[in-house]
Amino acid sequence: MASLADQLGWCITTKDYLNNLNSELKYVAQYYNDGIDNLKSWGYFEEKLPHLEQLSNDFEQEINELINYIENDHLEYVDRQSQAILAQI
Numbered sequence: 176m177a178s179l180a181d182q183l184g185w186c187i188t189t190k191d192y193l194n195n196l197n198s199e200l201k202y203v204a205q206y207y208n209d210g211i212d213n214l215k216s217w218g219y220f221e222e223k224l225p226h227l228e229q230l231s232n233d234f235e236q237e238i239n240e241l242i243n244y245i246e247n248d249h250l251e252y253v254d255r256q257s258q259a260i261l262a263q264i
Contacts, residue, residue: 179260186257193250197242204238207231 211231215224 183260186253190253193245200238204235
């Protein structure tokens with residue numbers, strides 16, 4: 176029983192970690208976008224802005240793909256494991 180409880184605890188801790196990771200990734204992507212917006216408002220070199228905006232868009236796309244991967248593969252797996260353990264307790 177202790178082993179199952181430990182495994183369930185691991186699932187809960189892992190799920191919390193992955194959810195926090197997703198939140199942090201979203202925060203970083205938003206912070207990056209906000210930085211670009213600030214550069215625009217401060218009159219940063221206009222010829223550099225399109226390149227920075229493209230980098231920001233690429234970064235945000237990669238972040239979204241990573242978040243989807245975490246949610247669809249890892250969080251689903253942890254949820255399935257949690258349910259299987261709960262069924263045995």
